[in-house]
Amino acid sequence: MTSNNDPGVPPVVGVLGGGRMGAGIAHAFLIAGSKVTVVERDTASADAARDRIERALGKSLERGSLKGSLNDWARNLTLSTSYADFSSCGLVVEAVPEIWDLKSAALQEIERNLSKSAWLATNTSSLSVDGLAEQLQRPERFCGLHFFNPVPASKLVEVIISKHTGDEAKTLSLKWVEGLGKTPVLVNDAPGFASSRLGVAIALEAIRMVEEGVASAGDIDKAMVLGYKFPVGPLALTDIVGLDVRLDIAEYLESSLGPRFAPPQLMRDMVANGELGRKTGQGFFTYES
Structure with missing residues (x-):
């Protein structure tokens, strides 16, 4: 075939x-x-x-x-x-x-x-x-x-x-x-290439905004989808990729490019609690199995 x-x-x-x-x-x-x-x-x-x-x-x-x-x-x-x-x-x-x-x-x-x-x-x-x-x-x-x-x-x-x-x-x-x-x-070849470097930078700032109480995860994602034409919000995308995967990438980028890629404590806490996104049913959003 x-x-x-x-x-x-x-x-x-x-x-x-x-x-x-x-x-x-x-x-x-x-x-x-x-x-x-x-x-x-x-x-x-x-x-x-x-x-x-x-x-x-x-x-x-x-x-x-x-x-x-x-x-x-x-x-x-x-x-x-x-x-x-x-x-x-x-x-x-x-x-x-x-x-x-x-x-x-x-x-x-x-x-x-x-x-x-x-x-x-x-x-x-x-x-x-x-x-x-x-x-x-x-x-x-x-x-x-x-x-x-x-x-x-x-x-x-x-x-x-x-x-x-x-x-x-x-x-x-x-x-x-x-x-x-x-x-x-x-x-x-460069740390994070083009896509991961930009994608993780946006995701980390979105997580910091949740951590600081700027807005809810849902409203942050709506702002990017409706205002900037993102096909999916940065927090929902982080759930799809997996918070553990993005944490590993962020730590690598921090070691290569400096503190602007330092993972927020909220991200570390969620990974430690097993809230990894879609694959566990809970991340920034809740998913049915």
């Missing part, structure tokens, strides 16, 4: 990590016509990733954006717990949590299992692509592909070019994004 998208994607793609972002990336490549191998840390996580991806495919079929049956599309999906199964992939996208040591080790292990002609990308939303590249044997074949949550609905992918990224990798990465039916923006 293939899609009607421009066949600009590699025929076989790997994704490390089948959580919300990894599953979304796998879904995007599947519907663009790639065969996709997702590697997870254990069998239970791999089974959960399969369920997540197949649910996304099912929703696409229900909306009529895909033709055929779920079995037609799911047969191009492989779940594994072994990095060795990346050996046949033309491209592997790493999508593990935003923890430097975890990402760096994962990328090095992926590279050890890739053919020398394969390409490697990280889905980091804030960590230094230059720094990650410097840990690799073939940094010229590496770049950042920052997908946005939820991946199926988002039309944007931020392509991050490190000082080591080769011209061919740069050209191909733009082609891959367009092959997914999405729009690439090209950014040189």
Whole structure:
């Protein structure tokens, strides 16, 4: 089963990590016509990733954006717990949590299992692509592909070019994004890139306003949606991304760019209390399970 998208994607793609972002990336490549191998840390996580991806495919079929049956599309999906199964992939996208040591080790292990002609990308939303590249044997074949949550609905992918990224990798990465039916923006490596840096800055100020009692979360978001044409308010978006994820990014940006990115105490308290947003049912807003 293939899609009607421009066949600009590699025929076989790997994704490390089948959580919300990894599953979304796998879904995007599947519907663009790639065969996709997702590697997870254990069998239970791999089974959960399969369920997540197949649910996304099912929703696409229900909306009529895909033709055929779920079995037609799911047969191009492989779940594994072994990095060795990346050996046949033309491209592997790493999508593990935003923890430097975890990402760096994962990328090095992926590279050890890739053919020398394969390409490697990280889905980091804030960590230094230059720094990650410097840990690799073939940094010229590496770049950042920052997908946005939820991946199926988002039309944007931020392509991050490190000082080591080769011209061919740069050209191909733009082609891959367009092959997914999405729009690439090209950014040189810098803390937070373009999107995370601006998005987190707005979100942190909105959280400070709640903390200071300037206005309610709902009214702050309404002001940005109705007054500035944001598609979703900065606090609702923080709930979608996850307060824990944004806290990690803010702490990294604070260490790189200074105190203007210092996380508000309210944010720290909410994360400590497990109020992480949509995934826990409670953040700045309350969500039904």
